[in-house]
Amino acid sequence: MPLKQPRFLARQSYRRRRMADAARLLPLLGVFLVLLPILWRPAESAEADTAVGGVYLFTVWIVLIVAALFLSRLLSAPHTQDTSGDEEPR
Amino acid sequence: MVPFNILVAVCLVYVGLLFLVAFAAERRAERGRVGWLRSPLVYTLSLSIYCTAWTFYGAVGYAARSGLEYLTIYLGPTLVLIGWWVILRKLVRIGRSQRVTSIADLISSRYGKSNVLGVIVTVIAVVAATPYIALQLQSVTLSFGVFASGTPEGWALPDQSATALWVAGGLTLFTILFGTRNLDANERHHGVVMAIALEAVVKLVALLAVGIFVVWGVADGWSDIAARVHASPIADWPLQPGRWIGLTFVSAAAVLTLPRMFQVMVVENSDERHLSTASWAFPLYLLLMSLFVVPIAVVGLAELPAGSNPDLFVLTLPLAEGQGKLAMLAFLGGFSSATSMVIVAAIALATMVSNHVVMPLWLSLREGGARAPGDVRGLVLMSRRISIAAVLALGYIYYVLSGGSAALAAIGLIAFLGVAQILPAMIGGIFWRGATGTGAALGLTVGFLIWLYTLYLPSFGEGGLLSARILAEGPWGIDWLRPQALFGIEGLDPLLHALFWSLSLNTFAFVSVSLFTFPGPVERMQGLAFVNVFDHDPGARGWSRGGAEAEDLLAMAQGILGAEEAQGFFEAEAQAQGKAGFLPETTPDFIERLERRLAGAVGSATAHAMIAQFAVGAAVSAQDLMAVASEAQQILEYSTQLEAKSEELARTARQLTEANDKLKDLSVQKDAFLSQISHELRTPMTSIRAFSEILKDPDLPAEMQKKYAGVIHDETIRLTRLLDDLLDLSVLENRKVKLDVKVANLHDLISKAVQAASNTRPERQFTLHRDYPAEHIPVITDTDRLVQVFINLVSNARKYCDAERPELTINARQRGGRVIVDFIDNGSGIPKASQRLIFEKFARLTDTARAGGAGLGLAICREIMTNLGGTIAYLPGQGGAAFRVSLPVRREVAIDAAAAE
Incomplete structure (x- = not known):
């Protein structure tokens, strides 16, 4: 639709959009980190790796939770002016 | 332990x-x-x-x-x-x-x-x-x-x-x-x-x-x-x-x-x-x-x-x-x-x-x-x-x-x-406008059947629903149809095997059929509304023309949402359109909103089907879609301010039209009123004159004299009553009436009214439905006047209800600071065109003889209720004539508020 949109955004709106991008990309990072142990081939290695693997997975988990907490705080903060027609909830 | x-x-x-x-x-x-x-x-x-x-x-x-x-x-x-x-x-x-x-x-x-x-x-x-x-x-x-x-x-x-x-x-x-x-x-x-x-x-x-x-x-x-x-x-x-x-x-x-x-x-x-x-x-x-x-x-x-x-x-x-x-x-x-x-x-x-x-x-x-x-x-x-x-x-x-x-x-x-089979249709539905219902149906069915065959049925174990032979050799000995080794792929974990085949064939069927089928108009609109849900564009509408009768829709909505909620919704919609009462105009917008509302209770498919039965021929077509699209382009060119203004104008115009119609009706009524009042006064006068002339004859037998005097007496009473009503009405209209405020139990008032009205057409057997426990509500108001309104409503029902087995339902309840009493009979009700006239003076729907009154009853009722700080309204869609009386529990508060305005 030929709605008039500004071509460049103010600093605040710009930040906000990049945070939305980060929120879209976070699950991809998560998938990568969760599937990473496949490359270690723990089934073929000789040493006992359940304990190490467990620590790794829980660490990844905590990192993802903290990242999500950070992003959700930023994205749900009330924003002052953004009339750009982006898919922001109002 | x-x-x-x-x-x-x-x-x-x-x-x-x-x-x-x-x-x-x-x-x-x-x-x-x-x-x-x-x-x-x-x-x-x-x-x-x-x-x-x-x-x-x-x-x-x-x-x-x-x-x-x-x-x-x-x-x-x-x-x-x-x-x-x-x-x-x-x-x-x-x-x-x-x-x-x-x-x-x-x-x-x-x-x-x-x-x-x-x-x-x-x-x-x-x-x-x-x-x-x-x-x-x-x-x-x-x-x-x-x-x-x-x-x-x-x-x-x-x-x-x-x-x-x-x-x-x-x-x-x-x-x-x-x-x-x-x-x-x-x-x-x-x-x-x-x-x-x-x-x-x-x-x-x-x-x-x-x-x-x-x-x-x-x-x-x-x-x-x-x-x-x-x-x-x-x-x-x-x-x-x-x-x-x-x-x-x-x-x-x-x-x-x-x-x-x-x-x-x-x-x-x-x-x-x-x-x-x-x-x-x-x-x-x-x-x-x-x-x-x-x-x-x-x-x-x-x-x-x-x-x-x-x-x-x-x-x-x-x-x-x-x-x-x-x-x-x-x-x-x-x-x-x-x-x-x-x-x-x-x-x-x-x-x-x-x-x-x-x-x-x-x-x-x-x-x-x-x-x-x-x-x-x-x-x-x-x-x-x-x-x-x-x-x-x-x-x-x-x-x-x-x-x-x-x-x-x-x-x-x-x-x-099993439930993961829904995923392709769901994700495709919210991100891809090209996804079609046929594709989704086929994908879901294929995925479901493969899951059933490769994982669900074998889960009962050998000798369960699938015999050990089928598991090992496939049905009828067809090797590549073995439930846990489809197409000859062996050695896979059974869960992984089922996951792979069910979801991949599901997605394939969904996507490929979607690519080659053409969705219907409603489907295309829903697709747009789902995929672009974050756009603020309201999008095309599902109904091109209204066409349905608001009263029928109200009756249907009451059955699903419950009477109070449906009436509230209709009243609010009517108000938004600038109309009074319970019946909004059945614009496509209104029908759309009603459908959404119903969908919240019975699901969108059922709600759509129910509305479709009323709005026959009004469902949108592909041509309408194209028309809407070009129309939408044009509308975009107007500024939003202009749009808002035109909406405002339309609303005012609607109100003006309504007021104008009412004025026209009133002028017709005024003429009717004059001829009516002359007629009402002349008929008793004529008979009084005629009989008094006869009485002048000194040779008249005594019993005849008595009879004719009686006729004259009756006619004068009728005249007096008419004049009383007129005076009463003018006092009420000028707000000069003195109210005698008392505390009373609503139950007693209703009983009194029913008792008093029972001599109207006493030959008719009436079935009365009342909820006695609910009626015990204290009211502080002019009780005599309130009873007068109730008597009028009950005797109206007795007079006009044309059902073979007449019934009258009286519902009373308290909502917030207001008492609401509904009088609903099971007759044929009042036609829509007459509904807004019945509260006017001398508005009588049937002929004079049958009514036996001057047609002032409801007009007086309305004035009384206004004086008591309440309202009386016709309630459509109840399967008969229905009136709702609503008044404040304490009269003074409402009057003071009204006076302050």
Whole structure:
């Protein structure tokens, strides 16, 4: 639709959009980190790796939770002016 | 050891507590104090029904059997939740804007409100839920068994199957009492959500307590646990890449498509912002739930005798260590996990069954379809209750057929893969406008059948529903059709095999058929509304012309939403259009909103079908779509201000037209009034003159004299009454009337009026329906005047009700500071054109002779009610003439407020 949109955004709106991008990309990072142990081939290695693997997975988990907490705080903060027609909830 | 009797008693007390919590939450919500009932915390906790008895008992068993693989079940949902911005946010927005009632409703609504799709999704969801419910029954039964085995006395049940039956019966009763108390227009259950939030806390606390006890009570802290893991049978991590990826994917899909997750995540969501809290808080909950799983598993494997069921370690470890109370808490945690899952799953499935199977069937079978009057809500509630019982019965049958012996996690995964079949249609529906209903139907069917054949049926074991021969050689000896080795691909894990074939063929069918079919107009519009839900463009409308009669629509809506809510909705809509009363103009916009409203109660497909029966020929066509598109382009060129202004103008114009019409009618009436009054005065005058002339004759016999004098007397009384009425009216109209305010019981006033009106046409037998207890409302007002209004209404009903067996219903109730009394008879009612005239002077619908009055009654009533600070209005759509009298409980307040204006 030929709605008039500004071509460049103010600093605040710009930040906000990049945070939305980060929120879209976070699950991809998560998938990568969760599937990473496949490359270690723990089934073929000789040493006992359940304990190490467990620590790794829980660490990844905590990192993802903290990242999500950070992003959700930023994205749900009330924003002052953004009339750009982006898919922001109002 | 805790005695078995105490265990049962504790369960009952716990259930009682849940009831109290749910009841209190509903009471609060009814009073409008939602507050913390709808906080992000409660929302997050309600999502925890993802963690069922499978998590509580099964995860430890899973870890003891295959190490870290159990984590995939919780990492999948974590990935979906932290990616809320992409999928969940869109789902929740769509759910709110389209008033979606279930996942079947979402799919059916997206693909052109097609009920066929609703039915397919409902069938998949019900079939896939049976193993899951069986899992809950099995775990509760097993945990009862743990306690019962040591105590042969008391209420110990003879065998597991009987225990499972008791558990299933109890849960059915519980769910019916909990989830179907009322039919909520938004399908929101405050009480249920509150109760499952409480259960979420109980199961988390219980599992953490057992975990802490195991790590620091039995073992010696984390380093000891690490050493024990190294020494245990699960020290090595036999990661199978296929299963690792596949299980993560299936659990991620399931958190989106499980009917109960959809219910709490989308349907019960009250605020989109709660989702952003849940995006990190729910993964945290999952992390806490799985933190102690491996420690409990390794300690259980080491401490407990070989051969004990690892699914029950959470319970048997504390028992073996002599911690009866901790075991009790663990038992309650498991019980919570199972009950909360069963309650929400059964409610979600019952909603789907009643909206997509029972209601459409009933609509097509009933004579007159949606046009026939009647309250549908009782039927909907009853069908939901029966569906809940049926869903639990199916779960029980699965439990019995499968023998109740399999590992919990294995059963749960079967259910997960079943509902994951909905994923392609769902994701395609919200991101791809080209997805069509035919494609979705075919994809869903193909995926469902393959899942049924390769995983569900074989899960009953050899000699179950599929014979051992079919499993080994394929049906009719066709080698490449073997259920667990389709197309000759052998050696794959059965779950992975089913996952691969069902989802890939499902997606292929969905996409390829979508590419080659052409969607209908409604489907295209819904596709646009779903995919572009974040655009502010309202989009095209589903109805091109109104066409339906507002009164018929009101009668139908009352049957579904309930009288009060439907009337409120219609009144608000009429007001927004600048009209008074209960009947808005049936513009396409209004019909659209009404359909949404109905969809919230009975699902979009049924609501669409019901509206379609009224607005015949008004459904949108492809040509309309194109017209709307070009029209929309033009509208965009106008500034928004202009648009708002023209809307304002249109509203004013409508009001002016209405006022003008009324003025025209009034002028006609004024003429009629003059001729009427002359006529009314002349007729008695003529007879008085004639008879008094006769009386002048001195030869008249005495009895004739007496008779004629009587006639003259009667006629003068009639004249006096007419003049009295006129005077009364003019006093009332000038607000000079003196009111005699007293306290009275409304019940006495109504009784007095009914008594007084009984000499109007006393030959007619009238059946009167009154609700005596509800009528006892104190009112402070001019009681004589109020009774006068009541008498007028009752005697009007007696005079004009043309039913063969006349009936009159009087409903009284108090709403806020107002008393509302409805008088409804069962006659043919008042035609729409006359409805706004009846309160005018000398407006009489039938001929004078029959009415026997001057047509001033209702005009006086209206003036009286205005003087009392109340209103009187005609109530359309009640199946007869209906009047609503409404007045303030205390008269002074309203009058003062009116005077201040």
